[in-house]
Amino acid sequence: MPSRFELANAIRALSMDAVQKANSGHPGAPMGMADIAEVLWNDHLKHNPADPTWPDRDRFVLSNGHGSMLLYSLLHLTGYELSLEELQNFRQLHSKTAGHPEYGYAPGIETTTGPLGQGLANAVGMALAERTLAAQFNRPGHAIVDHHTWCFVGDGCLMEGISHEVASLAGTQRLGKLITFYDDNGISIDGEVEGWFTDDTAKRFEAYGWHVVANVDGHKPEEIQAAIALAKTQDDKPSLIICKTIIGFGAPNKQGKEESHGAALGEDEVAAARKQLDWPHKPFHVPEEIYQGWDAREAGSARQADWQSRFERYAAAYPSEAAQLQRRLKGELPAELGGEKLIQQAQEAGESTASRKASLACLNALGPQLPELLGGSADLAPSNLTFWKGAKAITPEATDGNYLHYGVREFGMAAIMNGIALHGGFVPYGATFLIFMEYMRNAVRMAALMGTKAIYVFTHDSIGLGEDGPTHQPIEQLTTLRSTPNLATWRPCDAVETAAAWNAAIKRHSGPTALVFSRQNLAHQERSKQQLANIQRGGYVLKASVRKDKVVTPDLILIATGSEVGLAMDAAAELEGQGHAVRVVSMPSTYRFDGQDEAYRENVLPRAVTKRLAIEAGHRDFWYKYVGLDGDIIGMSTFGESAPAGDLFKHFGFTVANVVARATALLG
C-alpha cells in the first residue's frame, strides 16, 4: 500500500513531466498543492470517474487554473477518461489538456479557469445552485441533492477584487457546503508577495462571516484531514482552509521560489526532484500500486448507484418533482413555453413602452413556466426591472427562492451565474446597466467561451439614459458584445422584438445571450406575419421600399436597432414623401443575422444596393460591416453628456432632420 506522500508524488511527477515535455506550463501549484489534493480526492470528494455528469457529485474547482496539471493528474489517476497520452500532449493543439482547464475538453473539468478569482466565483455559484436546488426538490427523507463544492485558490485569486465580491456574498448567504483551500505559498509572479499582499486573510474572511481554519500545514495530511473534518461540521458558514505550502514542493533548487511557478523546471531540476521525492520512476510512468491507490472508479460507481436507487425512491414518491428535476438537469425546456404566443400577443397589444418594461412583462409571462429561472440584479432591480411577480429572494432563511440580490457586485454576479449554469438545474439571468457590463466583462467572455446558458439583462442602453451622463452612457459596449465570439446580443426596437429576444435567449442552449434594453419609451412598430417571424432571423425588412404604391428595389436602405428604429421609420416616411424608395431594416441581433444563409442576407441587404445608412446610438465604426465604404453611419464617436434624453438625441444628431439630410447626401 503506497503512502499518502507517494500518492501525492504521482501528481508532482506527472505535473513536472508534462510541463517539461511541453516546455511550457506551471509546475509550482500542482507540486505545492499535491498533498491537499490527495487527501481531498482520496478521502472526501464524492464523484464517479465513469460518469462525470452524475448530478449529485461534488464539484471541484481549481480557481488557480494555471495549475491545470494538478487537475489533469487527478482525473487521470482516479480513472476518468483522460489517458497518459493526453497528459503527454499537454498544451498541444487538439489535446484535451489545454494550458488552462477548458470546460468541455476533458471529462471532469467543471469549469474553465485561468483568469484569476473567477473560479472561486464559479464555486460560489455552484454552492448556491446546490443549496437552492436542494431546497426546491429535497423532501423529508429524500436528500437527493446533497453535495459539497470544493475550491482551490491561490494568492492571485485572493488579490483580485472579484474574490471580495463573491466571498462577501457567500458569507451573507451562509453557504456551508462551500469549502475552499487557500494555497498560501507566499509567492506570486513578481516574487515574494509580502511586498504587495499583506492582508490578514483569516481576519478578512471572518469579516465576511466565513469559518476559517488557519495555519494548516499543507504538506501534512493529518492536518489537512482535521481541517476538512472541521469544515464539514460547519453547516451555515462557508469555510476557508488556509494551507501553508511550498510552491514547487520537491524541486530542491526551485521550490519556494517564483522560478517554479510558471515555467518548466528544466531537465536537471526534474531529475533532482525525482531524487528529492524518492520517485525513481521514468517520466510519465506511474507504478501500478500507485494507480490502485488512486483508483476511484469502484467506489464512485457504488456511490452513484446508491444515489440512483435513492433517486428512484424519490421519483416514486414525488413523480412530478422528479420529472421536473430531470428535465431541468438535462437543460430541456418545458413542452409548452409559449414564447411565440408572447411575441404574437405583444404585436397585437401594440404598446409603446420602454423595452426594459417590456422585458419585465416577458418575465411575468414566461416566469411561471420556468421554475429554473434564477434571476438577479447587481443592486439595480428597480431600474433593471428584473424582480418579476413570481420572484422570491434567496436568503439563508428562504433557501428555495429564485432570485438573488447580488448587491453592487457586477463581476461577481456574472461569474456566479456561470457557476450556477454549470452546476445545472437553473437558467441564470442577471442584470445591470449596459455600461457596467464592463465591470463584469471577462465573466461574460468566459460564459461565451464555455457556452454556458446565461442571460444578461442590460438596461439603460445608450445616451437615452439621459441625465446620469457620460460615465453611465454606453458607447462602445455594443461593439464589444457583438465582437465576442458565441455571444448572442439583442437590442430590440419595441415590445415585440423584446419578446422575440427573450424567447431566443430562453431557447439558446449553446451559449450566453445579452439582452440590451432601453430606459426610455420606444414606439411600437406594425408588422406582417412574415415580418413577425423574421425577427428571429436577427435582421429583417421592417419597411419595404415603395414607389407609387409598388414595392421596388430600394434607392437606399436605413439600418437601425433599438431606439433608433422608430427614428429610421420616421425618416423613411419623410424620404418617401420626397419620392425616394427607402427600405428600413431592423437589426435587433447581428449575431442571429450573420448566422442566416447567404440568400436571406442578400434578400435583406442586397449587394447591389450600396446606399446604406446605419443609425445606432452606439459606436459608429461597428456598422461599416453592413454599410461598407459607400454607405454612411449616424452613430457615436465621442462620449455622451449629461442632459435629458431628448436633448441628447438632438445634440448628437439622432433626429429625423439629420437622418434625412445624411440620406439625401447619400442619394446624391
Place this chain on the structure above:
Amino acid sequence: MPSRFELANAIRALSMDAVQKANSGHPGAPMGMADIAEVLWNDHLKHNPADPTWPDRDRFVLSNGHGSMLLYSLLHLTGYELSLEELQNFRQLHSKTAGHPEYGYAPGIETTTGPLGQGLANAVGMALAERTLAAQFNRPGHAIVDHHTWCFVGDGCLMEGISHEVASLAGTQRLGKLITFYDDNGISIDGEVEGWFTDDTAKRFEAYGWHVVANVDGHKPEEIQAAIALAKTQDDKPSLIICKTIIGFGAPNKQGKEESHGAALGEDEVAAARKQLDWPHKPFHVPEEIYQGWDAREAGSARQADWQSRFERYAAAYPSEAAQLQRRLKGELPAELGGEKLIQQAQEAGESTASRKASLACLNALGPQLPELLGGSADLAPSNLTFWKGAKAITPEATDGNYLHYGVREFGMAAIMNGIALHGGFVPYGATFLIFMEYMRNAVRMAALMGTKAIYVFTHDSIGLGEDGPTHQPIEQLTTLRSTPNLATWRPCDAVETAAAWNAAIKRHSGPTALVFSRQNLAHQERSKQQLANIQRGGYVLKASVRKDKVVTPDLILIATGSEVGLAMDAAAELEGQGHAVRVVSMPSTYRFDGQDEAYRENVLPRAVTKRLAIEAGHRDFWYKYVGLDGDIIGMSTFGESAPAGDLFKHFGFTVANVVARATALLG
C-alpha cells in the same frame, strides 16, 4: 454666527432643490453626508477656491459620485467659480453640473466619479502620488509637498471588488494621509443592505492594515471632529471613519429609505423637509450669513500664499529640484527627450525581437530622462518587462521609488493610475496581459473620458501567446480599445514602431495610450526616412506596389498590424513574384491614422483601390472600416486554442499560403 447644523442644511437644501428642479438625481447621499462634509470642509480641508490647481491642496474625492450635488454645493458655498445658476442647471446640457462629477467641467472636481469604487481607487492613487512626490522632492525643513487625500465612499463602493484591491494595497503601502469616510447608511438601490451586504467592514479594513474609527454618528459634528483628529494622528496607516448616517436626512417621510436615494423627493416632501430642517428659505436661496460661514476664499488664499513663500525658499535652496517639480506639475516634458533619436536608432539596429522586449529597451532609454514615470505591473513584471534598469519599487520603507508592484489587481491598478495622473507630477504606466485589460476595462474608459495621461502596456497580444490558451488569448480586445473614444491604441510591428509608439505615448497630453505588444519575436522591417517619419501618422505605406521596378497603382493593398505585418510582407513578395502590384500598409495606430487629413489617408488607402485585404490576429469585423464590403479580412472570429504559437497561426490561417490564396481570390 450660523450653527454647524444650519451650515450643513445649506447643502441639504441646495441638493434637494437642484434634484427637484432637474427632476432627476440623488438627494439621499448629499443630505446624509452633509454634516460630515461640513466639518471636513470647514475645519480641515486645505484648499483655495480661487486656485483649484494649487499643487499642495488637499484632494477630495466623492467616490459615491451620484451624490454630485454634495460636491457642487460645497464648491459653490466655499467660493469656487460655480454659480447658483449652474446649480440650477443641474444635469442640463452644457452645464458644469453634470449628473455625476465630471473632471474638467467645474473647478474643484478632482476626478470623475460615478462608476462605484473607482473614486476610492483614485484617492489611493492620489495619496500614493503625494507620498512619492514628497519623498522625491521634500528636503529637511522644506515640506513643500504635504497634503491629505480625503475620500467619501458609500455601501456600493465597498461592495465592489475594486475596493478590496485598492484598500489592500493602500494598507500594504501604509498610506497614512489617506482618510476615508464610509457613509454607512444601510441602504442601497435594492433596499436595506442587510440582505446582501453583511460584512464586518471595520474588521475587513483592519485585515488590510487600516486604522478604523468605527461607530461614529455621522450627524454629530463633535464625533466627526474627534474621528478626524484621531485619523490625522495616524502616520503609517490609512484611516477609515465609519459614519452611521441616515440617507436623505431631513426628508421626514423618505429619510432612511431607498426612496430618497435616486429620485427627486417631490415638491411636498421638499417642503416638508424645509420644515423639518427649519430651513425657511426659498428654493436655491442661501442667506448671506450662511455664505459667510462657508466662505473659504480668504483662508484659502492665505494658505496658498504661505505655501508659495515656502516654495520660493525651497526654490532658492534647491533650484534644480524646484525646476523639475514645476515642470512635472505642469505636465511638461524635458526639453531633450530623444524619442525621435530612439526610433532612428532602432531602425539602424534592425533587430528582430519581441515588441515587449523592444518596449523594455524604450523604457531603459527614456526612463533616465523621465523621472516622472511611475511604472508598475499587475504582478506580471517578468512577462510584461516593465521593470526597467532604473526602476525602484515604492514601499513604505522606500517611498521615493518609481515603480509599484500592484499585485494581481488590474482594475485597481488602472484606477490608481488615474489618481496618480490626476494628482500631477507623474506619468503612470501600468502593465498586464492584453486579455486582462478586461478586468480593468472601465478604468481605462474613465481615463479616456477624463483625458488622463496614463500609459497601458498590454503584452501577449494575440493567439501568439500560445500555450496558455483561449482564456489568455485576446480576440475582441483590440476592437474594444479602438472603439473607445479618446484612447490612442498602438500595436507595433517591430522594434522601430515600438519606439514610435512609446514616443507618441509620452508626448500625448490629452488622454491615455494603450501599447499592445507581442510575446513572440517580430521581424525587423526596412524603412526609408519618409516611412520612418510616417509611423507617427498611425498608418503608412511600408511596401510600395511595384511592377517592372516601377512604383505603380496597387492592384491590391494588404493592411496589417503588429505580428501580421511580417506575414503581409512575405505574402506581398510572393504575390509580386506572381506579377501582382501589391502595397503593404502597416497600421500600428488606427487612432492616429484616422486623425490624419483626408489627403494623407487617401494617399495611403486610395478610394479607387477596392481590393484590400486586412490581416490581423484579432477580431476580423473591426477591419470592415478599412476594407469595406469589397475587400476581405483574415482575422479571428472564434476563440483561440492552447498550442505553441506557430501551430496556432497555421491553424487559424495566418500563413503566407492563405494570405496569397485570399489575395488571389480578391484579385479575381
